[in-house]
Amino acid sequence: MTTENNNKKKTLRVGMIGYKFMGKAHSNAYRAMPMFFSDAPLQPEMAVLCGRNAAGAEEARVQFGWQELETDWRQVVARDDIDLIDINTPSDAHLEIAVEAARSGKHILCEKPLALTLADSRTMLRAAEEAGVKHMTGFNYRFSPAVKLAKKLVEEGRLGKVHHFRARFLQDWLVDPEFPLVWRLKKEIAGSGAQSDLGAHLVDLARYLVGEFEEVIGMTETFVKERPLPSEEGGQSGKDGTDQVQRGPVTVDDAAVFMARFVDGALGSFEASRSAPGHRSTNAFEINGSKGSLRFDFERMNELEVYFTDDAEDVQGFRRVLCTDEAHAYSEAWWPPGHTIGFEHTFTHEVLEFISAIAEDRQPSPSFVDGVKCQEVLEAVERSIEERRWVNLSEMAESGS
Amino acid sequence: MTTENNNKKKTLRVGMIGYKFMGKAHSNAYRAMPMFFSDAPLQPEMAVLCGRNAAGAEEARVQFGWQELETDWRQVVARDDIDLIDINTPSDAHLEIAVEAARSGKHILCEKPLALTLADSRTMLRAAEEAGVKHMTGFNYRFSPAVKLAKKLVEEGRLGKVHHFRARFLQDWLVDPEFPLVWRLKKEIAGSGAQSDLGAHLVDLARYLVGEFEEVIGMTETFVKERPLPSEEGGQSGKDGTDQVQRGPVTVDDAAVFMARFVDGALGSFEASRSAPGHRSTNAFEINGSKGSLRFDFERMNELEVYFTDDAEDVQGFRRVLCTDEAHAYSEAWWPPGHTIGFEHTFTHEVLEFISAIAEDRQPSPSFVDGVKCQEVLEAVERSIEERRWVNLSEMAESGS
Amino acid sequence: MTTENNNKKKTLRVGMIGYKFMGKAHSNAYRAMPMFFSDAPLQPEMAVLCGRNAAGAEEARVQFGWQELETDWRQVVARDDIDLIDINTPSDAHLEIAVEAARSGKHILCEKPLALTLADSRTMLRAAEEAGVKHMTGFNYRFSPAVKLAKKLVEEGRLGKVHHFRARFLQDWLVDPEFPLVWRLKKEIAGSGAQSDLGAHLVDLARYLVGEFEEVIGMTETFVKERPLPSEEGGQSGKDGTDQVQRGPVTVDDAAVFMARFVDGALGSFEASRSAPGHRSTNAFEINGSKGSLRFDFERMNELEVYFTDDAEDVQGFRRVLCTDEAHAYSEAWWPPGHTIGFEHTFTHEVLEFISAIAEDRQPSPSFVDGVKCQEVLEAVERSIEERRWVNLSEMAESGS
């Protein structure tokens, strides 16, 4: 009564280049899709993971569950048994890989920003179009159920004509002036700072929800202009035997603010910063239209706040909609209404506790003892209701039950 | 350069009984653990899934990724190659399975409530203890990072002596009087209503965070006393050819309220209801101690609100702590600070869109076109900063770049 | 063209007994009413203030604006030119004053709790009824615009049948164990603790919004059982020359929790505490009915949160209603929509600053200089729009304008 694989479903063999933060997020997505979206017409097969560092990549391969390992992306792109190339490398490698993948007839999923320059991104698009392959840019925030609801409300005209779009993506990891001068803070490697890293998501959300931009103007600032060199560059510990920390110039922006006018007449205001204390990663926006408003904050990704001008006069107000109902995108695949995205993690941590306890030869917490004690309280409450009196837990002692 | 499996890690072979809501949640946990907690000393192996309905269970087996299928739980429990039995059946089957699993020397993870009665749960505990196996009850809410932080703050004495614990678990699916008389609303099958289903979680959280109960008293109510029979029982459509909907009596509670006194002197107040509009699944509690307070609401599972009496006088107030920092439980396994639990789902949905687009032979959204257009805006902003002027997007047209 | 008084309006001459916290709140009400509710058919005249301590009472009389002073309440009650007696004394004096006022044919406004015992309160009611005077108990929270909206929604049936009422009134001034043993903590003087002081408001709100109680059961606790005696009683400083602080027993409750069943079938849960850190004075409640829910927290007195089960499926959620619209009680008397209750205080503080500056012979802040500088920025923005360019504030220098 055993079958190792389900061969009935058509699959798409994926080759993934890069295995760090985004590689982990994408791997998880390929693992989760067959389980939660088993009705999809096609399912991914985690065929090849590619990373230049063989040891690190092999560790990731095992951890993430890819079938094979490659260390040269050209090998992956060239393989006949690969259908889709997923690019998670640093941005400067996107162009070459994507163009080559397109030429090899592979579908391409590429992380944002698509390329270091507009010209490069156009080259990539042209290559994909000429090859006739499918191409996608990784603007993942579009796929929050609450953002999907926002899109639906705008498209159905339930907010009327859009007047305002205001958005901000705020982080705070650069507030500490002793945070070292990592490569992300060097223009020659990273291209730019908060604006392209965080601002790119805001621009995409604006286009997705409001439409095309007409004109823009902005400003940027680097609040901490010099930072300690990382120790490997002779910084921190002080190569020369002195205690002096060596510092180097920060060449990208810490923060950017810009305004925009949209083709359809709306006004946009945008802000991206890595120097906003208290904001670990606040990606938030608000739309005001002629018939209503909505707002979203990724820190509370299950929620969308919505306001309608035609609500009854005495009960007008922003509604906090928990986007876990059947009426909301993706909800059927996950959990019952009210069980927010993330609910499933409690079970993962629970299983971790149990399996760790077994490995360490101890009882986990909560054990059956906790199950019994919970039952004692519940039955004591039940008895208190039946007998209309206070019940002491000592009455539930074993002999008494 | 290929290896199909990672044979280095010691594994624990799991047999799971039941495959509905909880079965899905547990399966996801076993799938996720090796990827996110790869350093655990032992890893689960999804060996056997067991369900009485062969067709339904096989579908689940494939979807969830279990190696083999069984339709008789006794077969699973008897197998020598199984280390851990995971019980997700309706509550009335817990007792027999758990006792048998214990006798077979298997470790046992059993969903809550542990059993239909206190006596049964004690029998289960005794069986597990006599067999010397590890046993766990599925109180999953303990494993939210924010609840772990609450536990830490209480244990470290940072709230002082606990005075108050007030908790409520509110749902609203029974508010509609036309919701049918499903089995969960019949005492003979379900045992009880909101109190054991929702109240059990509150009782466990109270014991976990505050300690043992001293005495209790409660009350319950059934607001809708008769409901339409489900159509298969001659309800809804009207077996007798008339339009008359047949109704039957609801024999469990819709809601329960109870008070408690804890051994250590704290006062507890509890409320469980399935008739509270606007609350899809609000599991929330607050603790007040002699040196501070904290509160939690599972609808915002990433957050814990905390108050300390010794904060500076002019800035005392509840802090909203986003439990995604390195200082918080489990955070290292997931995403960078501020990227809440649930962040990963945006990628799953993104991959779903891409693979669906490929299957349907269309471009996904966002495609490379969106990547290029985002880049146009970013470079226009950049140009506006360099040249200190408004930049129209038409300037970024292909010829102009 | 001068008239000192407006003699056209019929007035009601008030005699107020007591001038502390509640006396101040009531005085302010009598001062505010003619200004904000000038259309009322009758207006109060602040005739006589009465306090036993002549010096303190005279200071209050001047500060609050009462015409005359008395030190014996019997004198006030006996006067023919007084229509209404307002009782703000400690609770133990209510009975005698109210009965006497009734016998003298005066209308009576009495602070809550009405009396120290139920029997006394009944005596007061009987006296007022026999005298045929108007009588009012000071449950002021009923008169929040948001509570009025709650009442309206319940009465109009927009929440359906009420299932749950849960309320709490939490304070934190007794958390510090070194807070002295003031008279409010002695049973012989105060009668009881949090329960009658705070719980009384919750009971009244429950009756106002949900209806009569059927049955109740409760519990109380005193967390800090001994406290330092106030210095005048030989405490704190240590009469005996030693550093030892003398302590005495606290004889009232710090906190109370109780449950109730209402005549109409709703379940009630109540909590009153003076030992809940972070809660300076949280008077909050929630109602769940068969068609919707609402909740209120006096810390945000301008807001009512409301939920309706019949909202469109994809946008169901609690609405935050700011109760300052024309559709809301009292709003016309105050400020335009969105200008919350409290808006007016900014002007009071502004006038304080100006008058203080004049007294101290300095310019206030903000002076005309700030007005000019604000104008500079506004005109610079205007110029930037007209000329589509950045405008430096130096361009707005006096010669340049």
Place this chain on the structure above:
Amino acid sequence: MTTENNNKKKTLRVGMIGYKFMGKAHSNAYRAMPMFFSDAPLQPEMAVLCGRNAAGAEEARVQFGWQELETDWRQVVARDDIDLIDINTPSDAHLEIAVEAARSGKHILCEKPLALTLADSRTMLRAAEEAGVKHMTGFNYRFSPAVKLAKKLVEEGRLGKVHHFRARFLQDWLVDPEFPLVWRLKKEIAGSGAQSDLGAHLVDLARYLVGEFEEVIGMTETFVKERPLPSEEGGQSGKDGTDQVQRGPVTVDDAAVFMARFVDGALGSFEASRSAPGHRSTNAFEINGSKGSLRFDFERMNELEVYFTDDAEDVQGFRRVLCTDEAHAYSEAWWPPGHTIGFEHTFTHEVLEFISAIAEDRQPSPSFVDGVKCQEVLEAVERSIEERRWVNLSEMAESGS
């Protein structure tokens, strides 16, 4: 034992020009100051109210409590017995009155915006300076206790160096395209739209909290370009006997967005709109500094949210500070901690109910009956505690007490 006035305090005689929205707010301030800030070195005396419309102004005089009436502001300004001129007229009259008042040696409080143009505002400032009088511009939001706390935190360096100031003042009364073309929407009368009306407050708060502006750039938009003429201008009802509504052009902005760079290096982003549904009057800002952040929303004027980077690692988060403690500005003058600004209004409305009831010859609600019934519940709870059992309210019936 009577004294009609308190002649001990030195007073300042005020003449107020204008009696509409701002006139009402200022009058209330002069009435409130002696009661709540009785220790101020000088107190205002409400000497003369001035309005061109004699009937309307006389009604306001009586309602607000001014001693005398004038209909020509020049008469007021010329009087020797007036110390302070308070200007609440439409903006176009500010210049002439202020200059004349200065020449007459009067102190001047003038509403914002100070004048229609920068040049005019400078003329006013010069006149006041030459006359050596005290002058104040009515930026009232500075005087919220929470804004005072924000100022204190910035000044004490507790937020470090300021990086970001982002502010918005949003209203929604112009969203309805059928809202008529009132004078405020005509450039020739109002000067400008949202920018000067709402934006002016944001500019002043920015200067108050962050410092001087270096450079700015902005944009504006008028979303509804034509509106129905008010009926008195032949609009609405249709002068010509047809049903056709006549419309005219809106000549001011509905919304404005602008960016700024501050002298000290901070980046500012600003937004003012009267077309943002759901925002009746949202005046909100956030400051991010190198050591912390704070944010304020006038809709919740009692609160300031504050974040510090040096909080313990596991409990970092924005604190919601209720600015009603002794440590906060003005709090001593008002109510005990937790009793927010606005608390006093509940009593005003309560007194209104009582006095209306007397005028209408009915019992008010809540009457003594409610006081007695509340007592019944409290004593029933008390009995339930003593006797450790449920107590039915019928036991508290008169015979049973």
